[in-house]
Structures are given as structure tokens and as C-alpha cells.
Amino acid sequence: MKFIIGNWKMYPKTLKEAKAILAAHRRSARLLKRTKVVICAPQVFVGALATGLRKTTTFALGAQDVFWEDEGARTGETSPAMLASLGLQYVIVGHSERRALGETNKEVSQKAAQAMKHKLTAVLCVGEQVRDDAGEYFGLVRSQLHASLAEIPKNASAHLMIAYEPIWAIGSKALRPAAPADLHEMTILIRRELVAHFGKTAGFRVPILYGGSVDERNAEGFLTLGEADGLLIGRVSLSPEGFGAIVRLVEQKHS
Numbered sequence: 430m431k432f433i434i435g436n437w438k439m440y441p442k443t444l445k446e447a448k449a450i451l452a453a454h455r456r457s458a459r460l461l462k463r464t465k466v467v468i469c470a471p472q473v474f475v476g477a478l479a480t481g482l483r484k485t486t487t488f489a490l491g492a493q494d495v496f497w498e499d500e501g502a503r504t505g506e507t508s509p510a511m512l513a514s515l516g517l518q519y520v521i522v523g524h525s526e527r528r529a530l531g532e533t534n535k536e537v538s539q540k541a542a543q544a545m546k547h548k549l550t551a552v553l554c555v556g557e558q559v560r561d562d563a564g565e566y567f568g569l570v571r572s573q574l575h576a577s578l579a580e581i582p583k584n585a586s587a588h589l590m591i592a593y594e595p596i597w598a599i600g601s602k603a604l605r606p607a608a609p610a611d612l613h614e615m616t617i618l619i620r621r622e623l624v625a626h627f628g629k630t631a632g633f634r635v636p637i638l639y640g641g642s643v644d645e646r647n648a649e650g651f652l653t654l655g656e657a658d659g660l661l662i663g664r665v666s667l668s669p670e671g672f673g674a675i676v677r678l679v680e681q682k683h684s
């Protein structure tokens with residue numbers, strides 16, 4: 430099974446548009462057998478989008494962030510219990526755009542652990558800011574992941590995915606998309622860290638996704654040469670045509 434996760438970020442502006450894009454994505458996920466589509470919508474829309482959404486094995490709705498407690502005096506926050514009560518199954522944690530606002534590895538780890546308790550699959554993001562010639566980015570991603578896993582019990586890997594998203598490859602200001610080789614060396618490092626935390630069998634089961642300027646032309650390379658188990662897609666996930674094309678391609682080529 431390959432996972433194609435859409436991260437809508439702070440788009441679109443209206444619930445009406447959000448409903449229309451979601452409906453189009455649901456249509457393109459209808460006949461899938463080997464691919465799962467997950468759409469992570471803005472928090473304010475997820476309740477309305479979840480209403481009446483039939484559960485299927487190939488399509489799910491998710492959120493883009495969550496707090497690490499189930500309730501409390503936390504103005505503006507959303508809890509894992511709240512997301513789970515809507516029937517949501519996925520939540521992104523530690524996206525670089527949230528880390529840039531000051532979110533720490535410890536907070537990311539607490540968020541993931543609490544979400545996973547509610548059987549929300551945490552899509553935990555890691556990635557370096559830049560690639561330096563000395564290869565320091567390896568150590569950086571390793572320690573970021575290590576610290577982001579710290580609060581997750583060693584016997585609880587079932588509802589976890591890691592998304593490797595190099596910051597230099599994300600968004601409209603990206604230098605370039607990563608190359609499959611950039612990803613491949615990171616999947617090895619991430620896998621090693623997962624095995625160190627969860628043990629061999631469980632560590633190998635945690636899906637590793639790639640995100641950062643994924644489009645129809647480069648998607649395939651990340652899954653084959655890069656050996657990713659899925660993709661985390663920002664901009665293109667707002668385009669039913671572009672996103673649908675990636676979903677079709679992945680479904681055709683992968684089992």
C-alpha cells in the first residue's frame with residue numbers, strides 16, 4: 430500500500446471550495462486498490478468535511494496539527510480526542526512550517542504520542558534546512574527524529590508515519606525538488622533510527638514518506654529509486670487534476 434497525503438496548509442479560503450476539492454479527490458480515490466489517499470484540511474474545516482464522509486479503505490481525512498492534551502485551558506488549540514471524535518484517522522505533527530513558529534522536538538513528540546493513543550496516525554515530519562557539503566544535515570535529521578520519537582512508547586509504532594521533508598525543497602520558494610538519491614540516503618538513516626527505537630520488526634513497518642515539491646513528473650522516482658512508502662504533497666493537493674494524476678500513476682505502478 431502506498432500513501433498519498435495532501436497537506437492543504439492554509440488553503441482554500443472558503444468551506445465551499447474545500448468541499449468541492451475534497452469531493453473531486455474522493456472521486457479519484459474511488460477505484461483504488463493499492464493506494465490510500467489522505468487529505469489534511471485546515472482545522473476549521475475538518476468538522477464540516479467529516480460530516481457524512483463514509484469510511485473507506487482508500488480515502489481518509491486528517492488534520493494538520495494537534496495539541497498534546499485531550500482537554501484543558503488551551504485557547505485556540507485542538508485536541509486529539511476532538512479530532513478522533515470526528516472520525517478522523519490522521520494528523521500531521523511537526524511540519525517545518527510549525528517548527529518555524531517555535532515548536533520543539535519535545536512538543537512534536539508529545540503531540541504524536543497523544544494522537545497515537547487515540548488511534549490517530551501521526552504523520553511526523555522531519556527535515557533539514559539546508560544541505561551542507563560536510564554532510565552535517567545527516568546528524569541534524571537523526572537527532573531531530575531521535576528527539577521527536579522520545580515520548581512515543583517503544584511498543585507503540587502502529588499509528589505512526591515519518592515524512593522526510595527537506596525544507597529547501599518545500600513550497601514555491603524551493604531551490605529544487607530533492608532527487609530520489611537525496612531521499613534514499615535519508616530513508617536509510619530514518620529506518621535505522623526507527624529500528625533503534627521500536628526494534629527491527631516494528632521499525633521496518635513504519636511507513637516513510639517524502640514531501641517537498643512533489644508533482645506528476647517526479648512522484649514516481651521518489652517511490653521507486655527513493656524507496657518511499659508514500660508522498661506528502663502541498664501545493665498540488667489543491668489541484669484535483671494534478672493530484673488525481675499522481676494518484677492514478679501511483680496506483681498503476683505500485684502494488
Ligand code: PGA
Nearest residue numbers: 599600641642662663664
Ligand atoms: P509542497 O509542500 O508540495 O508545496 O512543496 C509540501 C509540504 O510542505 O508538506
